[in-house]
Amino acid sequence: MFRKKSYLAAAALAATLSLALSACGGTTNAGTTSGQHVFTVGMTLPTAQNSTIQGIAEGLRAELEQHGGKLITADSQLSIDKQIGDIDQFITQKVDAIMVFPLDFPTLKSVLGRADKAGIPLFAHDALMEDAGAEALAPIRAEVVTGRKQQAQEAAKFIAEKTGGTGEVGAIGIAAPVTTNIYLLDQFKEQLKAHNGLAFAGQKGNPTDDAAGARPLAEAFLTQYSTLSAIYTYNDPSAIGAAAAASAAAKSKNVVVTGFNASQDGLDAVKNGSIDATWDYKPVEVGQTLGRLIQTSVVEKKPIGHFYQMDVAIVTPENVASFVPWSERVKQIAEGKYLGLPIK
Numbered sequence: 001m002f003r004k005k006s007y008l009a010a011a012a013l014a015a016t017l018s019l020a021l022s023a024c025g026g027t028t029n030a031g032t033t034s035g036q037h038v039f040t041v042g043m044t045l046p047t048a049q050n051s052t053i054q055g056i057a058e059g060l061r062a063e064l065e066q067h068g069g070k071l072i073t074a075d076s077q078l079s080i081d082k083q084i085g086d087i088d089q090f091i092t093q094k095v096d097a098i099m100v101f102p103l104d105f106p107t108l109k110s111v112l113g114r115a116d117k118a119g120i121p122l123f124a125h126d127a128l129m130e131d132a133g134a135e136a137l138a139p140i141r142a143e144v145v146t147g148r149k150q151q152a153q154e155a156a157k158f159i160a161e162k163t164g165g166t167g168e169v170g171a172i173g174i175a176a177p178v179t180t181n182i183y184l185l186d187q188f189k190e191q192l193k194a195h196n197g198l199a200f201a202g203q204k205g206n207p208t209d210d211a212a213g214a215r216p217l218a219e220a221f222l223t224q225y226s227t228l229s230a231i232y233t234y235n236d237p238s239a240i241g242a243a244a245a246a247s248a249a250a251k252s253k254n255v256v257v258t259g260f261n262a263s264q265d266g267l268d269a270v271k272n273g274s275i276d277a278t279w280d281y282k283p284v285e286v287g288q289t290l291g292r293l294i295q296t297s298v299v300e301k302k303p304i305g306h307f308y309q310m311d312v313a314i315v316t317p318e319n320v321a322s323f324v325p326w327s328e329r330v331k332q333i334a335e336g337k338y339l340g341l342p343i344k
Contacts, residue, residue: 059287167229236266
């Protein structure tokens with residue numbers, strides 16, 4: 001999912017996801033409201049140059065502002081050492097809560113322990129991919145995860161249907177050892193086993209996290225496997241790069257390509273037929289749910305659960321026209337509408 005470059009146009013990005021992030025990635029105040037703030041939440045972003053992560057932050061901010069809260073953010077720039085430093089900075093600032101999207105949860109345990117000892121409640125997105133219990137999640141109070149297993153299962157089924165259930169399937173993930181992507185690719189490989197006519201052709205790591213990095217990987221799959229029928233990718237830019245390779249090889253009609261996130265470039269690729277499907281990550285809803293969890297637990301001091309899963313939704317040429325843009329969802333939250341998961 002991680003992308004070092006956003007493929008949204010600069011004007012659209014400024015208009016729809018106006019994150020006030022510093023150029024150096026330091027902690028910055030963002031989205032303040034008039035009047036006295038009731039509480040302040042610090043959020044560490046794995047990378048600020050990612051439209052999906054921006055969507056999570058915008059959903060969180062919009063929900064907090066509904067209750068008089070304020071969000072400050074820090075860009076970890078895909079560095080675990082910087083993420084640790086950012087959390088330490090939030091501790092020094094004595095924020096009322098911290099929301100973390102961990103680059104590597106086990107490595108953050110020590111600094112999260114320091115935050116917990118300082119009395120700062122902790123919340124997370126995708127710390128653990130599955131519910132292993134509150135004790136395993138500690139000291140994080142609650143997390144919202146994305147339905148990656150669901151996406152892998154649906155993608156395997158979609159590919160089987162589109163290919164007639166035959167051929168070889170290549171997978172493209174990120175080259176960096178990002179826990180969420182390792183889990184996603186492992187799940188896809190496992191789910192593909194349910195379709196006996198499809199053979200897993202292996203996976204390759206995108207070194208640059210963009211379309212340019214994915215294209216030569218897809219070219220290698222196309223050259224090596226004469227019966228390649230699909231390429232599964234972990235994000236939309238990689239799907240676009242894979243589709244470009246298939247087109248150049250005159251195999252667009254023979255190779256199914258899927259993406260993930262439903263970022264604007266992915267939606268455009270679905271619309272023009274370059275890729276066959278993507279899945280809506282629902283980042284704004286993830287962010288709003290986290291905001292509601294923080295409000296309920298920290299401000300209202302009411303009990304909450306520790307594990308919440310946000311299901312993803314497939315986007316194809318048949319339903320892309322009805323897709324509600326992330327920016328519109330943020331506006332709906334600002335108008336008082338709740339789009340997130342029930343808080344139980």
